[in-house]
Amino acid sequence: MKISCVIPLYHAEKYIVETLDSLMAQSYALDEILVVDDCGQDRSAELVQAYSMRHPVVRLIRQPSNQGGSAARNRGLHEARNTWLLMMDADDTVHPNLLERQIELLRQAEAIKPSPVCVHSAYLQTDADGQVLENSEYRGMQLPFNETFGSLLVRNYIITPSGLLLNRDAALEIGGYRTNIFISEDAEFILRLARKGSFIYLDEPYVYFRRHAMSITSDLNKASQAGQAILDIYSIDEIKKAVFERGYSEQKNRLDFITLLYQYQRYTEGFAALEQITEEEFLHSKYFLQAVFYQERQQWNEASLLLDRLISQNHNHGAALNNRAVLYAYSGDSKAAMELWEKAIALFPGYMDATDNLKVWKSGVGDYRFTKRELRKNLLRYS
Known part of the structure; x- marks a missing residue:
């Protein structure tokens, strides 16, 4: 089974080489790594171009203009030559055995119906320097198909596109990533994908999710608004039915x-x-x-x-x-x-x-903030 990798690239010169190194170190070698440059103003694309000269498996694709992460991911979906794609952000890294273990689980799940459309893993959160944050492990769960959508509505446990092994055909059939949603667009995509096929979960923290000042979800207010925008796509009756279908x-x-x-x-x-x-x-x-x-x-x-x-x-x-x-x-x-x-x-x-x-x-400056939901066991980090 040959696997492609898709990475949207925008202002990631501090991290992109480390990201590529972690992908090149996979025990199950990637067939191609597509880095889609979204026309940033730093040296990110230059670094990737130089990297590709040493590692021909890496290919730099340039967008005609800055169009956002969703458009960059969609470009990668269309240009990838394989059915299964490993999605990555340009500032995250992965464990050397991630892909090998994901493919192992995927092969074991061949008889599952409906057919699997993605494999995702647990996470560890790191600081800007790549050091694992204490008590930062973040785990998901294996769910049957009819419970996945409702569970993700209640609390999304797929916190980043990084490390998501994705069925390209399924992603294209649901229309890819929506380009009119600019924050948590990956969560909205995951919800639509959850109604297309089964999700397979790898209960190992093999994705290292980097938290730094440029992380798009660092703005909590915008993230909250994005969550509300996602919920507004679905009716209350639709949401209630999905939640009560869970076991x-x-x-x-x-x-x-x-x-x-x-x-x-x-x-x-x-x-x-x-x-x-x-x-x-x-x-x-x-x-x-x-x-x-x-x-x-x-x-x-x-x-x-x-x-x-x-x-x-x-x-x-x-x-x-x-x-x-x-x-x-x-x-x-x-x-x-x-x-x-x-x-x-x-x-x-x-x-x-x-x-x-x-x-x-x-x-004495600013307003106090109430918390409106009970906390997860381990929190997402925004600093």
């Missing part, structure tokens, strides 16, 4: 659907639905979401009572700690606020809301 309990599916209602700003509807959450294992989530409802309505006393109740039962609920700290800050209890923010950051390194709020408290 979880009725209460788990209902709770996850309520979190999506909140993302649609349908707080009153979601709050009313929380009355149906009665099982003990979901009560902490219920209290948290009820508190979010009151925060949105600026009913600070009601929110505080719920957060106090939650924290008394779960001392390590990071989002509750952050939100209660904000309410302490609003009431003038700076000492209590600082203690809760510091505890939240200690529990969840990289917790941006708590980190930024602590900076606002110390400087």
Whole structure:
């Protein structure tokens, strides 16, 4: 099986050679590496051109003008000569055995129906220098076809195009990447792909996702807006059907659907639905979401009572700690606020809301920020 690789290139002169080196070091050799230059102003294309002289498997493709990452990926989809493509960003790297293990899993999955359309792995997050960040492992899960779309709607665990082994025909059949979405366009693409065929998961952190100042998702507000834009593509009824098709309990599916209602700003509807959450294992989530409802309505006393109740039962609920700290800050209890923010950051390194709020408290400049969703076990890093 021959594999192509597609890399959109834009202002990545600090990282592109390291990315190419990690691809050249694959134990299962790539047949071709297509680097699509999106007309940046740095030396990225020059470096790739020089690299290709030493490694003919690398080919530089130049876009006629700057058109964005989606257009660059689509160009690679069309020009690749093989059915299976390894997608990469120009600043990430991969483990030497990534491709070998992905192909092994793909061959084992030949009988799965519908046919697999991609293979993705777990991740490790690194800093700008490529050093692995502590507690940064980020894992996905193997899901049956009929549960994948709904699960990705609730929480996308494919956090980067890098390391995604993709069926070219399936990608082209769904129209490739949409060029009118400029942030989280890969997440929107993944949602459409999830309805086309099966996803295969490699439970090894073989993709190294680099976090640095130029990372497009470093702007949390834009990322949040992009997530909302993706949800707006689908109707509430469509989303509800997909969420409840998953093989979880009725209460788990209902709770996850309520979190999506909140993302649609349908707080009153979601709050009313929380009355149906009665099982003990979901009560902490219920209290948290009820508190979010009151925060949105600026009913600070009601929110505080719920957060106090939650924290008394779960001392390590990071989002509750952050939100209660904000309410302490609003009431003038700076000492209590600082203690809760510091505890939240200690529990969840990289917790941006708590980190930024602590900076606002110390400087007196800026606005405090509530967290509206419960935290993942390991957070995506934005610094």
